[in-house]
Amino acid sequence: MRVSLIQLDVDPAESPDARRSRAAALVRRQHGSDLVVLPELWLLGGFAYDAWSDGAEPLDGPTAEAMSEAAKDAGVWLHAGSIVERDPDGPIYNTSMLYSPTGELTRSYRKIHRFGFDQGEAAVMGAGTELVTAGTEFGTLGLATCYDLRFPELFRALLDAGTEIFVVPAAWPARRREHWTLFARARAVEEQAFVLACNTAGTHGGVEQGGRSLVVDPWGAVLAEAGAGEEVLTVEFDPAEAARARQEFPVLRDRVMGIRAPAERG
Numbered sequence: 480m481r482v483s484l485i486q487l488d489v490d491p492a493e494s495p496d497a498r499r500s501r502a503a504a505l506v507r508r509q510h511g512s513d514l515v516v517l518p519e520l521w522l523l524g525g526f527a528y529d530a531w532s533d534g535a536e537p538l539d540g541p542t543a544e545a546m547s548e549a550a551k552d553a554g555v556w557l558h559a560g561s562i563v564e565r566d567p568d569g570p571i572y573n574t575s576m577l578y579s580p581t582g583e584l585t586r587s588y589r590k591i592h593r594f595g596f597d598q599g600e601a602a603v604m605g606a607g608t609e610l611v612t613a614g615t616e617f618g619t620l621g622l623a624t625c626y627d628l629r630f631p632e633l634f635r636a637l638l639d640a641g642t643e644i645f646v647v648p649a650a651w652p653a654r655r656r657e658h659w660t661l662f663a664r665a666r667a668v669e670e671q672a673f674v675l676a677c678n679t680a681g682t683h684g685g686v687e688q689g690g691r692s693l694v695v696d697p698w699g700a701v702l703a704e705a706g707a708g709e710e711v712l713t714v715e716f717d718p719a720e721a722a723r724a725r726q727e728f729p730v731l732r733d734r735v736m737g738i739r740a741p742a743e744r745g
């Protein structure tokens with residue numbers, strides 16, 4: 480399986496329309512890959528809260544349309560990162576979208592854990608409530624977004640739903656870059672799964688982004704890692720390695736369910 484992570488530079492000097500066209504052109508250039516991944520909120524910026532309300536779009540808006548066309552033209556599965564989704568009956572959401580090689584929107588995932596500790600995303604966006612996996616010819620993909628990486632219980636639930644390859648778009652800041660790499664590797668080792676973690680480059684909303692997108696195998700080995708700037712990271716791996724790792728080192732069989740705190744002594 481050949482995957483390409485597009486670590487896009489999100490620069491406020493570039494208009495969203497220009498960035499949308501540039502991202503679509505970059506996706507088209509990945510013809511020959513099986514799966515292409517874009518980062519979180521690459522159109523408006525993961526920390527550009529002020530732009531979100533006006534720039535929000537529905538799941539059949541201009542970004543969705545451009546991504547569907549690009550996936551079809553390139554003939555690839557496309558995880559198009561996330562957009563600020565406008566739900567006509569509700570709040571805005573941080574929603575990622577997965578397109579098939581025929582350009583069909585097969586899955587969308589509303590980010591469950593919102594970042595900001597009651598501010599920023601956590602204050603202005605609604606929280607997703609549903610786990611999302613997608614069956615492909617390469618195995619089952621499990622979708623998570625950025626801050627979700629800090630919550631192992633989400634990844635365990637996605638594992639239980641069949642995930643072999645986690646796809647994690649992000650807008651992860653440079654100042655916590657060590658956490659990014661650590662969590663991507665930890666989730667891969669814990670769940671004995673591949674992790675495809677695609678970050679942004681550049682500075683948006685005044686927050687310098689960490690780049691360093693990475694692909695990790697089920698043993699925790701980093702197969703490829705980007706630098707800090709815009710870059711397309713392409714790597715090939717055998718997705719059957721997740722099943723092999725689970726068989727060879729069957730730690731998941733030793734899970735003990737329902738562990739509880741001891742009852743209080745009277």
Ligand SMILES: NC(=O)CCC(=O)C(=O)O
Nearest residue numbers: 525594625626650652655
């Ligand atoms: N966009 C995000 O979810 C940022 C997460 C982050 O900065 C962190 O977890 O640290």
